[in-house]
Amino acid sequence: MASRKRGGAEVLMAQWRKLKLSEEEEEVVEIMQTGKKEIDRKGEKSLIGRVCSDRPVSKTLISNTMAKIWRISRRAVFQEVERNTFVISFETHADMYKVLEGKPWSFDSSLFVLIPYEGKLCLREMVFDKETFWLQIHNMPLGCMSMEWGNQIGSSVGRVLEVDVEEDGTGWGRYLRVKLQLALMKAIPRGRFINVEQTKHWVYFRYENLPRICLKCGWFVHGEMGCMATHADQAVEGGSEPQFGSWLRAESFSKRNLFSYRNNKGREDLYTRDTSGQAEVEGGVGNEEGDRQANGSNMHSSSTFSNTQGPVTVEARRRTVEKELVRTSEMSGEGMAT
Ligand SMILES: [Zn+2]
Numbered sequence: 001m002a003s004r005k006r007g008g009a010e011v012l013m014a015q016w017r018k019l020k021l022s023e024e025e026e027e028v029v030e031i032m033q034t035g036k037k038e039i040d041r042k043g044e045k046s047l048i049g050r051v052c053s054d055r056p057v058s059k060t061l062i063s064n065t066m067a068k069i070w071r072i073s074r075r076a077v078f079q080e081v082e083r084n085t086f087v088i089s090f091e092t093h094a095d096m097y098k099v100l101e102g103k104p105w106s107f108d109s110s111l112f113v114l115i116p117y118e119g120k121l122c123l124r125e126m127v128f129d130k131e132t133f134w135l136q137i138h139n140m141p142l143g144c145m146s147m148e149w150g151n152q153i154g155s156s157v158g159r160v161l162e163v164d165v166e167e168d169g170t171g172w173g174r175y176l177r178v179k180l181q182l183a184l185m186k187a188i189p190r191g192r193f194i195n196v197e198q199t200k201h202w203v204y205f206r207y208e209n210l211p212r213i214c215l216k217c218g219w220f221v222h223g224e225m226g227c228m229a230t231h232a233d234q235a236v237e238g239g240s241e242p243q244f245g246s247w248l249r250a251e252s253f254s255k256r257n258l259f260s261y262r263n264n265k266g267r268e269d270l271y272t273r274d275t276s277g278q279a280e281v282e283g284g285v286g287n288e289e290g291d292r293q294a295n296g297s298n299m300h301s302s303s304t305f306s307n308t309q310g311p312v313t314v315e316a317r318r319r320t321v322e323k324e325l326v327r328t329s330e331m332s333g334e335g336m337a338t
Contacts, residue, residue, distance in 0.1 A: 012124065039119070042089055045096050046117040050128045051084040052184070052211075052221045053110035059086065062107050070099055082123050088114075103132040104209055111184070111211040111220055129221070132161065133182050134208040136175040136250050141196050145171045149194075153203065154178035157189045164256045173256065175206070187218035188248060206250040218244040 051057045063078040066088075070076070074091035076099075081087055090096040099105070105112040113128040137153055150163035150171060157180060164177035171177070182188070191204035213220050217229035 043117045043119050045091070045093055046087055046089045047096060047099065047114045048081075048117055048126060049086050049088050049112055049114045050082075051107050051110050051112050052128070053084060053108065055108075057084045057107065062086070062112075065107060066105070066112075069105070070095075070102075072098060085123065085128075087117065104211065106209065106211040109212040113184070129185055130158070130181045130183050131220070132179060133158075133210070134164075134250075134253065135178045135180055135182075136206040136208065136253065137178065137203050138175045138206060139201075139203050140176050141201065142172060144194065144196060145173070145176045147171065150176050150178045153192055153194065154180050156192055157205070158182040166256070171256070177208075177253070177256070182220075184220035185223060188213055188220070188244065190218075190244075190248065205248070207248055208250045208253045210249040213244060213248075215242065215244050 051062065059078050059080045063076070066078075067075045072090065072092075072095035074095065076091070076095065077089045078086045079089070090099070100114065100116075103114060105114065111131060113131050115126065115128060118126065135154065135157060137150070140149070147163045147165045147169040150165065151160055153176075154160040154163065157178075159181040160178060161181065162179040163171065164179070165171035188207070189205055191202055194201050194203055211220070214222065214227055214229070217227050219227075222228075
């Protein structure tokens with residue numbers, strides 16, 4: 001989808017370059033600052049969202065659905081700016097940060113990519129080619145369940161934003177959680193080999209809130225060429241096992257240390273997801289039955305967020321999200337097998 005848009009922009013540029021412009025057309029219209037303030041203020045509380053689906057999405061339906069799922073203080077206003085692409089204006093910054101922090105979101109089981117509003121770009125220049133996911137790394141040796149290994153393995157998958165570990169950097173649990181930005185136009189990574197004291201060890205991945213992906217090629221979004229999977233890609237030695245499936249979706253998850261964060265750090269803005277809501281996403285991967293989220297029992301259920309937050313918690317949320325938007329992952333430590 002992203003490349004199609006870029007291709008479209010190039011075609012458009014090539015078209016007008018061929019035109020012989022009149023004197024009037026050559027004149028530049030200066031954009032005055034007057035009247036710009038209000039649109040900027042609105043932009044600061046807005047996001048751009050695109051539903052990665054070939055089926056057209058109705059503005060009313062997505063607006064009603066997300067109003068139920070997001071659970072923000074006031075309903076967000078959707079304006080369609082391109083097919084399946086919307087400017088979403090929130091009433092408060094806190095609402096916007098809450099939605100950003102809760103990524104990824106889905107609509108009708110299709111990924112709903114959200115990017116920050118950027119007033120200087122036109123739609124065709126915007127790219128919707130990555131999204132934030134929580135990756136679970138399973139089958140980890142206990143000695144590897146740490147910030148350091150989470151960073152290293154995560155960095156081989158995408159841009160690491162956070163590793164869910166204790167304050168001392170250890171992350172023992174059923175799996176290690178890493179928040180990262182994932183490229184949408186390539187096959188979803190299913191695992192990695194790690195080298196632990198000369199022993200090659202396979203760790204496998206599960207994704208929280210995984211939307212529908214192409215089960216043939218494993219991409220979230222196809223390019224203009226459509227699905228590039230060939231029969232040979234799908235066939236593996238000794239059979240033709242499906243290479244991608246709903247097994248890539250995490251069955252349950254919970255954020256580590258929510259209790260201690262909230263009580264020791266005063267970070268009330270952190271919220272967790274209700275693991276019981278996970279039953280709702282069964283239909284996500286390769287299943288057409290996606291509107292269950294619209295029934296109010298959504299996959300982003302429980303939230304400790306309250307509508308009466310003061311500026312401090314809003315600020316904390318802003319920092320969390322900005323870290324996600326700008327921070328480059330810091331890698332350290334010793335070698336990792338590929
Ligand atoms: Zn495909």
